[in-house]
Amino acid sequence: MESDAAVLLDGLSVRLGRRPVLDGVTARFGGRAIGLLGPNGAGKTTLINTLLGFVRPTSGSARVFGHDVRRRPSAVRALCGYMPETDAIVPGLTGVRFVCLMGELAGLPARDALVRAHDVLHFVGLGEARYRNVETYSTGMRQLVKLAQALVAGPRLLILDEPTAGLDPRHRAEFLRLVRELLEVDHVTVLISSHLLRDVEEVCDQVLILRDGRVAAFRDVAAERRAAAGSYDLELRGPEDEFVRRLAAAGVSLERAPRGRWRLEEGGPHTIPLLLETAVACGVQVRRLERRRDSLEEIFLQAMGEAP
């Protein structure tokens, strides 16, 4: 039954009450880290809830490592570690007891769960605070203990819902470093739902953008990042058309890019000097010349229909 794709969505539709929240979502998450993006109400959390079996699909199917979420929710949950967005901790327990409880509920024997709880708390950096009651933890520590409980049973799919929400820049960077470290382990696939494009861009190799419950874009950002490695963005002032024509004649083509810019694909070692010489010859000011970045932001804006 196991499939190489972590998540397989086939025409997945979900209605909550009379409201359609997901509408015919089809995607195959074959990457190691998948970002789930979209504005509020796009259906990101509902998709996660569906994968965990909290919400039943109205039509279509969703599979996690080949297991149908509708037919075998327990098998799916056994493969998943879930870090919810909300401040969901069980009060009255120390950090280590809390993580141990979650491990035991996931199916670890009591003794092993305790050992694993210590291990994962050390891994996330809460080794010193593990005997403190979880309700005394700061926001950053709460996020880390939630990550620890999601990891304790060694999940194949780690689902992180807004993991860096409320974290200061230092804790955010630390958290993303932990996620990247996890991705070095072959075993783990990470699904991150976030509002923060930067988080997803730093960690993910695939991205699913939802809009009004539908797939607005599903892209392999790792491939796009590789493709964009040799391209540049330019901002010009002056007779742009003449400049572009002369460059085309010299065998260098520029394309229109968002925000009134031009894009140079595959800039070789001699292209930049040629470009600058042509600019001087045409009387064009090169106000900006930089390696292309923020490709995810563009993808997102295009998906939202807001690209300039």
Add this chain to the structure above:
Amino acid sequence: MSDGRGPLLPAPSLRLRLAQAAAIARLELRHVLLSRRAASVSLLAALPLVPWVLAAIYGTPGRASLGEDLVGFSHFVDGAVLRLFLLLGCMLAFAGLVRREIENRTLHYAFLIPVRREVTMAGRWAASAAAVATIFSSSTVLALALACLPHGRPAVTAHFLHGPGLAQAAGFVAVIVLATATWGAVFLALGLLARRPVGWGLLVFVLELLRPMLPLALKRLTISWWLTGFLPLRSQVKAVVGIPAPPPSPLAAAIVLGAVLAVAALVVAWRVRRLELAYSGG
């Protein structure tokens, strides 16, 4: 006109404070009446109607005279309405008035308005008291009407239009209003003093429930015993269980209940002024 720290405002007068409290009460009343808590209070207020509805449908007419039935009704108001349903209703409405907002981390919104905290509390207490008293007064008057129903129209008309019926009904409503105001203030104070006011409320409840069994000295510790001083009808029948005691005089009852109300108000004012909102500790 200004010393650089903004214009000086005159010290608020008592009249202004009362107007502020009334405005808060008006705003809160709508909120309270439409809340889920009001639905629970209404359910509690509807429970005393059940026996009278059943009696009106299935009861045997002429089993007792109207006068005897009204004395029985007075017993019912004391035993079931005052000491049970209204007490639970007040606990529900007032004990969580502050505590629930602390749990939900929303109390600071109430304290951010430019009105003294005591005035805000007074307004909230008044709104809840008005809502609870209205709900329970309506159900009690309805129950009274149902209690009279089996005796036929002539007897009821004579009792209410030419006899003491209307005064008795007004008396029952007055007791309900007084009970709501007093218990409301007590539970509001408990909600501010105790971290878990329901536990203390249940202790008060058990004490009130056991009142008939208590000796006079302990009966005097219960609010419901002082409220019986205002009940319009008093039974001549000896209590079947418990230790009988004559009801207090209305004057003594008024003094004691007024004192309880004043002490509770002072406690609320003192506590709410010193309340620090940290929302910590889980």
Add this chain to the structure above:
Amino acid sequence: MTIRERRYVPWDGRWTRPWVRWLVLPRYGLRAAFRSRLFASLYTMGFAAPLLGLLVIYVDARADQLGQIGAVLAGFEIDRRTFRLFLEVQSRIAFVVGLIVGPAMVADELAAGALPLVLARPIGRWGYIAGKLATPALLLSGLTWIPGLALVLFKTSLSGSAWLLANLRIPAALFAASWCWIALICLLALASTAVAGSKSWGRGLFFALFVAPAAAGRAAATIAGLDGALAVDLSATVGTLYQWLFGDPVTTGLSPAVAVLAVLAWCGAAALVIDRRIRPVRIVR
């Protein structure tokens, strides 16, 4: 001291069987309950009646060897009424224990919004609910049918198996009646907390459920002469069941059939509330 390497290692060890995972919850629940010394003292006091029962049974069985004490108890008969009285006393203590422990089971998780976290584990929603119900059920069993059956065994060991054969109804009634009470308390406590959303308000609602309908039912029975109205009075209902199960004449005014139906209705309503409220996500329609 253990030296730990700060790195993540996937788990490749053994797993527990899926159908026993919910048993983790009562283990943690019992530990949490007995962390309170006040509760531990109260629970220990609940064994006063079983100890007294042991003493009475022993003295009764050895009356001829105990001189004056035996003579005092000579006319005292240990029969099904004695065991019913024992169960009634223990049921009241069980109510207080249920009031303290029952709402505490899920209140913290509800208030902290931790249900999605727990229900994302492979135990299932009803596994979680069963685990949460098991804690008060175990505690209440320890006060009702377990000591009751222990007393029956003790009596049998002293009076011989003939006594047990002649009174087989007693252990059966002790077991069945106890479970009626346990089921009611556990389900209503969990349902109250699920509705109220916090420990203290859950306790208040649980208490009110036993008091407010009972008062309305008793008032209806007195005023309208309708004994059937007592069906909403939980103590009258369970009292009827106790009398019926122990084979004593029913004096509460309710018929056993109505009492059985009432208990089933209360349990069904509580289960319905639990099913609607204990969910990982609340759907706003």
